[in-house]
Structures are given as C-alpha cells and as structure tokens.
Amino acid sequence: MTSWEEFYACHLPPSDFEDNRQLLKQFCENHLKNKNQNIVLITSGGTIAPLEHNTVRFVDNFSAGNRGSASAEFFLDRGYAVIFLFRTKSLEPFTRHFSGQQFLDMLEINDREHTENPSINVKPDSVDILLPILRKYKEAQESNRLLYINFTSVSDYLWLLRAACEALASFEKRALLFLAAAVSDFYVPQDDMPKHKIQSSGAPKISLQLVPKILKPLVGNWVPQAFVVSFKLETDDSLLIAKSRESLMKYNHKLVIANILQTRRNRVVFVTPTSSEEIILTKEQALSGLEIEEPIVCEIIKRHEEFQATVAQ
C-alpha cells in the first residue's frame, strides 16, 4: 500500500462527505454539457493537523486565503466554472473585500418618517465600492458557476480533493487545478493522539508524521489529462527555484508558482521544467488597486489555452 492509500485507509472521511461528493458531481455534470466550458478547482486557505482526538489544540498553517479567493473572482470573470475548496472561515470571493464591521458601517437605518416599518439601505458613498462587487457576486450565483466546499483538517481536505478530482476527470484537458491551499506537511497519527486535552502539567513533545504528497496520485492517476498548477511558498529565496523544479520533476505536473512569504503580494515566479518567468506588481499598480492575482490568472489561462491547443493537435 502506498503512503497515500494508507492515509485514506486510516482516516475516516468528514461527516458531511457524501453530501459534498454529490454537490461536486452535480456541479460538474451540469457544466460538462457545455463542450466549451472550462473549469477550475481552486484550493484555498490552510489545513489543520489536530493534536488531540477531542480537538482543542492543532497545528495550523499560515494562510488567510487571499490568493485563492481573489483568483476565484478573476477566473469567474474569464468565464470559468469554479469549484472553491476552502478552509472554513478563510477568505471567500466577493466577501473578502469587506470585514463584518465594514458591512455594518456601510448601512444606515431609514426611519425619518417614524414609520413602523423602517428600511435599511447602503449609504450613498459606499454604493460605489459595493455595487460592482455585488453585481459580480449575483451574476456568479445566478449562472451557477461557483461552488463552495469547505474543509478544516488535512484529512478532510484530502478526502474532498480526491472527490473533486473524480468529478473533474471527465473534463479532461479543460480542467485546471489551482492548488493554492497551504496543506499541512505534518500530522499526528490517530494512534499517537491523546483522547483528551493534553494537560499542562508538563512540557510535552509532539511527534509529527509526514503527510503523504498527494500530487503524486493526483497528477498520475486522478486527473492525468488536466492542467495542474501547484504553489510553493518559502521564506528563504535561495531555495525557491530549486525546490520548485524538484517538485515538477517529482510529480510531473505543468507549472509551479513560486513565492516568498514576505513578498507574495507583489512578486511570483512561474516555474516550468525549462523556464522561469516573474510576474511583478509595481508600486503604482498596487496603489491603483490592481491585485497580482489578475495578471497571474491571465497568464495561467493563456497557458491553459495553449496546452489545450497542443493536446488537440
């Protein structure tokens, strides 16, 4: 048994797994009918590795979900159907522009005439900001081109990722995988996990196991015809390109988007086995409100189209 088969054998699927599998299946079947419809699976946010069965503590990965949630909007703009597989409570497309308090601050109560039925409206000076986002949100809902599926633990994530791939496989080369989630590298095996909250009387040592590298079966078996893009986040610039190439060699997918934690909002490198190309957001572009995910998504779509054309020959 490979390490990933063993992982699935040892970890139960999340409790709502069957519902999500059906949602994924139906969403894909709907869009498969349209022979020109491209589809992207975006994974976003970090996974957790619980330290206890009754989880009070867990190891988490830093990721707010900026990259994935922003990119989802740009893929929708360009006509893709989007499966957004995201960490519960991480950023989501459209709503990411506003925190809860900002929403409440945008609202005003309209009871000038002391009516019994006051209304609530968005303050005129907030309409300009909210309106284009709200229109795009409603358009995505109405065209049924956006499916939200959420996870918390790394094992939830791996179960849902495989189910999403099974649903996507029939799209063949029209399927794009944009694997931006920050997946745990380590976990505590179920058998090593204490049942109850670790008591704070001593200073414990936690022994971690490696999470199996799921890109291997994903690229090799689950969606062998799809265009797969993975992300590499490092804090040490000197390792970045070498580690990206290593990943491409090992998993045989199309593209690694490499970035450094501190500069990830304004610089990424597109790494293939034979090329590396930077995308940089200038200060002026950032100040004008441009987000780096827009040129990233543009460039990926260009490459996805070229890939589809090549395969078709």
Added chain:
Amino acid sequence: MTSWEEFYACHLPPSDFEDNRQLLKQFCENHLKNKNQNIVLITSGGTIAPLEHNTVRFVDNFSAGNRGSASAEFFLDRGYAVIFLFRTKSLEPFTRHFSGQQFLDMLEINDREHTENPSINVKPDSVDILLPILRKYKEAQESNRLLYINFTSVSDYLWLLRAACEALASFEKRALLFLAAAVSDFYVPQDDMPKHKIQSSGAPKISLQLVPKILKPLVGNWVPQAFVVSFKLETDDSLLIAKSRESLMKYNHKLVIANILQTRRNRVVFVTPTSSEEIILTKEQALSGLEIEEPIVCEIIKRHEEFQATVAQ
C-alpha cells in the same frame, strides 16, 4: 526573576503595542469620570504559538470566539463599558450574527428606473433580523462604550492583557475581568525556533515550553481589587470541578466558569471555593433563540454587584 517576568523580558511587544496602550488608556480615562460606570475586559478567541520566526506554521487553540463576542453584547446591554480583546478574525459582537455571504445575500440592487445612480438596500424580509442588531451596534459606537483590541500570538496577548490591566486598575472594584480567551499553554522558545520554514524532508519533533500562568500576577499585582472571572475548558467531565477549584486556590480569584468542549453551548458550572452552580440552557430555550451567554452574563453581573456592595461596607 519569576517565569512571567522572564517571558516579558524574552518577548518583544507587538509592533502596534504603543498605539493600543494609548487607546486603552484613553478609553479608561473617559469612562472613569463617571463614578457609576462599570467596565469589563473581555478576552476572546485563541492565541497561537508560532513554530518558526518567519511564521508559516503555528500551534493554535480551538476557539471561534462565540462565548466572548456574545457576552460582549449582553454586557453592553446592561450598561457596561467593554474592552474587547480578541484574536484577529475571531467572532466579534454584532457582526458574529452574519457571515460575509449572508450580508451579500441580504442586499438588493435597486435600479428599476435605469437611473445612473442605482441604490442598494436590505431586502425587506431581512430587515427584521438585521434591524435590532444594527441599532445596538450603532448605539455602542455612538456611546463609545466598546473598544476593540486584537491579538494573534500568545506573546501579543500577554503584552496587551497587562496593558489593559494597567489601564483598568483605577476602576478598582468596578472592574470586571472576563477571561474567556483560549490561551496557549505551550510555546516554542525563540532560541529553539528555526529562522525559516521547517523543511518537510524529515518528521520533526517539536519541544514545547509552558506559558507562564498569568493569572498569578494579574490577580496578585495588576488589578488586585477587580472581580476576576476565568474559564476552564476540559473534554473530560471527571476533571472539571477539581481542576477549577485547584485554579481558584492557586490564583485566589473570585470565580471559575467551567465547561466541557462538547456541551459548552448549553451547560456551564459557576465554581467558587465553596460552591458550584450550574447554568443550563434547555432545548426549548435554545430553539427560541436564547443564548447561554445571556444568563451567564446576568449571573456574573449579579455577583459583581454583590461583590461591590460587600467591599464597600
């Protein structure tokens, strides 16, 4: 040097610490003028313990911030000034009732007349739910009775907690501390922390240190006259009361609110050195929309008033 003095000596304050200290000071000075004004410091959400200097991975504590954010609303209702010291992105009073998507779904675009200036309003059937919450939110803003201060790491939290206590001390017995945050018990000392992201080539062992028990100096030195309430969360019911009593003996504060992870939404126990009293939310109450934080806050305020009366004699 005690363990907590050592912790402050080894950990720098968060970068925006001085701004927050000023906010805390001004907020307290404003309300101190009113001799009848009670004030509560609510801590809410979990703290993280980073595993790396350039933090990609961290140990986190399970806590959405339900207890703290709901209680803040009930303390405001009862006239308290509220310092809400919360984990970034955990639940906040008022906005906790709505996720981002729910907000967008409540809105409709009003461009019936093809005007160039469309307006946005809350759908009539959502006004009923939103209106009472929005009114209370605006009232809290306008009366300046709610101060938000946020933290992420356990060291941020400890710096801000001490600054809040310093600002609160002059309220003497009118100050209430409601320490609901899920504070890390363990951390990785700065010297043991790798500078860069831990590479996933091996399975690392993480050695954790105990975070100093801050209730000791808090009750003993920082706010010795205040009414201090701490929380005890366990997953094993058989330890609950004994561990709560142990905590009261050790730190000499007034009250521990004890709860079990799985049943914390409908049962808590108020534990003092000589008594223990359950607060239970019945199924009917829960279905009618009552939250357990309402009777919890009521009971705490009752005890805070009795405490103030006793001390005054």
